[in-house]
Structure formats: structure tokens, C-alpha cells
Amino acid sequence: MQYRVTSPASVAVLGGIVGVCGPLLLSVDGQAAHVAHITLSSGWSWAALSYFAGMAEKRKRRSCVMGVVSLVCATLAYYVTKAVQGDFLKVDLGDHTGQTTYFAWGQFISFIALWCFTACLFGPILGLLGNLSRNGYKRHAFRAAVPLVVIAETSxxxxxxxxxxxPVVGTTWCATRIAAMIILFAIAGYSIYEYWRTLSKRRIHSS
Known part of the structure; x- marks a missing residue:
């Protein structure tokens, strides 16, 4: 399979879309939108974002950078969207009428700083795992990274x-875990198939 080298701009846009859609879908009516919100707001979907950003890169160093870029942009988009939705508006307790509000800049900036720091810690790892899943005899093990994260988080x-x-939240988590298990078994099955096929070819050539 061939992968195109991505640009920081395209990764940033993708991260921004994931970050915006998570909180934005919460305000959309309908069960499908709620399920999408639950999925995009889960930690595993952000891990997958960074992982696939790294997978799209041929060079390991660049894949680490893209892993960080995707998560940082998703974080910025997520909290800016929540700010626009009014999540950081607080009531001024000094006003006895309760009609005066203010924007909690300290909370807003601290959340962004915390999760951007987390992105800088885990982004390179996830991006590198995605890169290592491209080629090599251990690639199938690295391809199991995201399904394992999904299973761990949902469990x-x-x-x-x-x-x-x-109830829809629990149902979504159950369905997501089952899907991850199926993918994990498929990866394991294909890995075994490739191993035996390679072994058979070696036996044919040696005979």
C-alpha cells in the first residue's frame, strides 16, 4: 500500500476538524449525532488521529512531528469551540443579581496548556507507532496499537x-469495544496467514 506524504497544513486541518466536531455535535439533535460526539470526544479517537497522522509519513522523525501537530491543533480547536459555546463563561459572584458574567481566561488557558503538554508527550509516540506499522516484519504488532487503546479505554x-x-453512551462503548476486538483478531489472523505464506515460499525455494 502506498501512502502520500502529508503536509503540516493538512494534518492541522484534520486535527481541527476532529477538535471542532466533538463539542459541536453535542448541540445537534438526534441519536446519530450523539454517538458521533461520544466517539470523537473519546481519548482513543484522538490517539487514532495522531497514529494515522504518523502512518501517513515515510520518515520517522516527521511522523513524530505530525503526531504532535495533529493533537495540538485538535486541542486548540476543541477548547476554542467550547469557549464559543459558552463553557468558560462564569457568573460574577460580586453581582448580587447574577446577571454579570466573565470569561474564565485562567481556566481556558490552563486546560489548553495541560492538553497541549500531553499532546507533546504522547504525540511523538503515537505518530512513531503509526510509522512503524507501515513496513517491517513487526508491522502487524504496531497495527494493533489503536485497537488495544480502544479496548482498554472502553473497558x-x-x-x-x-x-x-x-444508555446510548454505554451501548456506544460496547459496540466500539466489539469492533476493536474484531479488528484485533483480523490483524492477528492476517499476521498468521502472512507468516505461513512466507514460510511456505521459503520451503519451496529451498527444495
Whole structure:
């Protein structure tokens, strides 16, 4: 399979789309929009964003950079969207009427700083994993990275948060985990198939 080298601008745009759509879909009516919001707001979807940004690159160093760029742009877009939606508007307690509001710049900037720092920590790792999944005899192991992240996150959320959420949330997490398991088994099956095919070719050539 051939991959085109991506530009920082295209990765930034993709990250921005993911970041905007997460909170934006929360205000859209309909169960499909709610499911999409749950999916795009999950940690695994952001991990997948960074992973595939790295996979699209041929060079390891560039894949690490793209992993960071995608997450930083998604973070900025996410919190700017939430700011526009009014999430950082606070009531001025000094006004007894409760009609005066102000923008919580400190909270806004601290959230962005925290998650941009997290992006700089995990972006290079995820981007590199995506790059390593392109070629090499270990590529199938690296291709299992995102499904494993999905299974881990959804399992934790189902055991700790599902009872506190709406039924559609738990259903979405269950369906996502099942899909990740299917993909993981498919990767394992294809890896075994390739191994035996390579082994058979070696036996034919050696005979």
C-alpha cells in the first residue's frame, strides 16, 4: 500500500476538524449525532488521529512531528469551540443579581496548556507507532496499537462510568469495544496467514 506524504497544513486541518466536531455535535439533535460526539470526544479517537497522522509519513522523525501537530491543533480547536459555546463563561459572584458574567481566561488557558503538554508527550509516540506499522516484519504488532487503546479505554469506562451515563453512551462503548476486538483478531489472523505464506515460499525455494 502506498501512502502520500502529508503536509503540516493538512494534518492541522484534520486535527481541527476532529477538535471542532466533538463539542459541536453535542448541540445537534438526534441519536446519530450523539454517538458521533461520544466517539470523537473519546481519548482513543484522538490517539487514532495522531497514529494515522504518523502512518501517513515515510520518515520517522516527521511522523513524530505530525503526531504532535495533529493533537495540538485538535486541542486548540476543541477548547476554542467550547469557549464559543459558552463553557468558560462564569457568573460574577460580586453581582448580587447574577446577571454579570466573565470569561474564565485562567481556566481556558490552563486546560489548553495541560492538553497541549500531553499532546507533546504522547504525540511523538503515537505518530512513531503509526510509522512503524507501515513496513517491517513487526508491522502487524504496531497495527494493533489503536485497537488495544480502544479496548482498554472502553473497558475502563464501562466498568466505572457506564452506570452514570445515558444508555446510548454505554451501548456506544460496547459496540466500539466489539469492533476493536474484531479488528484485533483480523490483524492477528492476517499476521498468521502472512507468516505461513512466507514460510511456505521459503520451503519451496529451498527444495
Amino acid at each position: 475502563v469506562r464501562l466498568s466505572t462510568e457506564a452506570s452514570l451515563q445515558q
